[in-house]
Amino acid sequence: MAKKKLHTGYRYCYCFAPTLLCKLVDIQNFQPPTKKILVVDDNPQNLNLLSTVIQRQGFQVCSATNGKLALKVAQSGWADLILLATKMPEMNGYEVCEQLKATESTREIPVIFLSTLDKVSDKKRAFAVGGADYISKPFQLEEVLVRMNNQLAIVEAKQKICQLNLELEQRVRERTSKLEQVNKKLQQKIFRFEQFQKTLLHLAMYDPLTSLPNRIFFMQRLNNLLRQLEQDREHLFAVLFLDCDRFKLINDSLGHLVGDQVLNEIARRIESCLRASDTLARFGGDEFMVLLSELSGIEQASFIAQKIQNKLQLPFEVKRHQLFISASIGIVLGTRDYKLAEHVLRDADTAMYQAKINGKACHQVFNLKMHRNASRRLKLETDLRLALVRQELAVYYQPIISLDTGALLGFEALVRWHHPEGNLVSPGEFIPIAEETGLIVPLGLWVMRSACRQLSIWQRKHSIHHLKISVNLSAKQFCQPDLIEKIDQILQETQLDSQSLKLEITESAIVDNAESATLLFQKLRQRKIQLSIDDFGTGYSSLSHLHRFPVNTLKIDRSFVDRIGKDGDKSEIIQAIVTLAKQLGMTIVAEGIETPQQKDYLRVLGCDEGQGYLFAKPLSTQEVESIFDNFDSLSLINAS
Ligand code: C2E
Ligand code: CA
Ligand code: CA
Helix, strand or coil, rough: EEEEEECCCCCCCEEEEEHHHCCCCCCHHHCCCCCEEECCCCCCCHHHHHHHHHCCCCCCCEECHHHHHHHHHHHHHCCCCEECCCCCCCCCCCHHHHHHHCCCCCCCEEEHHHHHHHCHHHHHHHHHCCCCCEEEEECCCHHHHHHHHHHHHHHHHHHHHHHHHHHHHHHHHHHHHHHHHHHHHHHHHHHHHHHHHHHHHHHHHEECCCEEEEEHHHHHHHHHHHHCCCCCCCCCCCEEEEECCCHHHHHHHHCCHHHHHHHHHHHHHHHHHHCCEEEEEEEEEEEEEECCCCCCCCCHHHHHHHHHHHHCCEEECCCCCEEECEEEEEEECCCCCCCCHHHHHHHHHHHHHHHHCCCCCCEEEHHHHHHHHHHHHHHHHHHHHEEEEECCEEEEEEEEECCCEEEEEEEEEEEEEEEECCCCCHHHHHHHHHHHHHCCCHHHHHHHHHHHHHHHHHHHCCCCCEEEEECCCCHHHHHCCCCCCCHHHHHHHHCHHHHEEEEEEEEEEEEHCHHHHHHHHHHHHHHHEEEEEEEEECCCCCHHHHHHCCEECCCCCCHHHCCCCCCCCCHHHHHHHHHHHHCCCCCECCCCCCHHHHHHHHHHHCEECCCCCCCCCCEHHHHHHHHHHHHCCECCCCCC
C-alpha cells in the first residue's frame, strides 16, 4: 500500500491511499476502498485515543489538532468523514464546519461533532452550520463507530444515487439523441411523403401537358358551385365546351409533338380571354372546358365564346409551320335547376355537337330541343345495336344508268332500317350515329356482303355479268387493319368478281385519312376493285390533289345537279369538274337526277352515268327482281 505523508502541523500523520492503487489492480480483485476519517481535536490525548480505535476498525485515519489544518486536509480531498471537536482555540469546530460547507470540494463530507457541551442550543448550532451528527462527550466508542458508519452509509447511498442519476441522465441523453435522430429521419420521411402526395395530387388534378386543371378538378369546382347555388337563387354561371375542329389532321400530318405545342398555345389563348374567377380545364385530346362562375347573362357567355374563337383564328406558328385552327363551342347556362355537374356537361356537349353540325367554327347555346334530339339519338344508338341482330336492316338498290344509252350499268347499295316502331329511319340519321359509335364497321360489312351476294345471284340468273355494285365505305372502315381481308373473304364467299365491286368513299374521308387511304387503295387496285369519290364538290379537296389516288369514278354531288336550270346554277363548276376528270381518265357519275332536263344537260356536258329518282328510287330486292322479270332488255327506259 502506498503511504502518503501529510503535513500535520506539529506532528506527522500517515494515511493510506488505496484508491490510487486500485486503478492499477485487476477489476475482479477489487476491494472497496478503506474509508478515510479525519479526526480533529486540539486535545492530543483525545486525538490519539480516538485515532487508534478507529484505525483498528479498519479505517484510515488522519488527525489534525486545529481547524486550519483540518480544512487543508479536507480540501486536499483526503477525508470521507470528519470527526470534529467543537471547542478549539483560534477556530472552533462550528467555524471549521461552516467553511467546509461553504467550499464546493468539501461540502459533501459529513461532519460529526464531538463536544463536551450538551445544551440543545449547541446541538442546534452544530446542525445549523451543516453538521451531520452530534455526539456529546464523554462518548462511547461503539456509539461513535455506529454513527460514523451511519454517516458513511448515507454518503455512499447519496453517491450511489448520484451515480445512478448520472447514468440515468446519460441514458436519457443517449435515448434523446437517438430519438432526435429517429425523429429527424421521420420528419424527412414525412416531408418526402408530403411532397410525393402533393405530386400525386397535382397529377390527379392537373393536365401534365398544359398544366391546366383536368376533368376531376373541373367537376369538383362545378359540383361545389351547384351546391352554392342551392342557397343563392340569383346566381348565374355558364359552362363552355370547346372542341377543336379537325385537330386530328394536325396530329396525323405534323406529328404529336407539333400537336402538343398547338394544344399548349390554344390553352394560353383561351386563358387570355378569361377572368381570374373563371376556370379553364383540359379534358384530354382537343377538348377544353370553361366555367364562367359569375355571369350577368347568356350574352356575356356568347361574348366570351366569340372572343375565344377570334383569338383561335389567328395563325399558329409552330416549328416553322403556319397553322389555322378553329373550334366549336357549346354553351350551357347554369341555373339552380341543375343538380349534377354531369348534367351540365352533358348539355354543354350536346350544344357543342350542334355547333359541329351547324358547320363548325361557331358557338351554340344549349336549348331543350337539343336535349330531346340528343335523347332520340341515344335511343337510336341503343336500337341500332340491336337492329343488326334483329335483322331490321335491309339493302336497297338504286340503279345507275348510262346517260348515253340509258342502259343499266349497276346499282348503288343503300341501307335501310325498318325500325320496330314501324317507321323507316333514314340513313342520313342513323349512319352518322353508326359512324360515331363504330357500329358502322359491322354494319358496313353486312351491307357489302348482302349486296355482293345479291349482285352475284342476279349476274348469274340473268347473265348480266357487266353490272357493278357500288358500296359506300365509311371513313371508320378505312382504319380497320383487316378491311382488305374482310373484302377478300366477302368476294370469295359470294363468288363475285372483284371487278364488279365499286367502293364509294367521300373526299373528306380520304383527305382526313390520307395515309390509310393510300395503303388501302394500292391493295384495291391490285384486286381491280373500283374506287369512286362520293359527294364530290362538297369537301375541301381539289381534283389535282385527289389525282394521286387511283380513282376510277367521280360522283358529282346532288347539290350541283339540283341547281341545274335554277338561279345560282353552278353548271360552270360541273363543266370544270367534268373537263378535269376526263383529262384524268375518270368516269363521271351525276347523283340525284330528278328531271329529264338535268339528265340532258349533264349528258351534253360529258357526264357518263347518272343516278336519281328520274330513273328509279332505291329499290328493294323484290322490286329489282320484278323489273328484271318485266324487261327482257337490260336497258331501263328513260323516264322522260
Ligand atoms: P349517298 O352515298 O350520297 O347516297 C345517295 C343518296 O341520295 C341516297 O340517300 C339516295 O336515296 C339519295 N338519292 C338518290 N337519288 C336521288 C334523287 O334523285 N333525289 C334525291 N333527293 N335523293 C336521291 P340515302 O339512301 O338516304 O343515303 C344517304 C346517305 O347515307 C348516303 O349518301 C350515304 O352517305 C349514306 N349511306 C347509305 N347507305 C350506306 C351504307 O350502306 N354504308 C355507308 N357507309 N353509308 C351509307
Ligand atoms: Ca354513295
Ligand atoms: Ca353521294
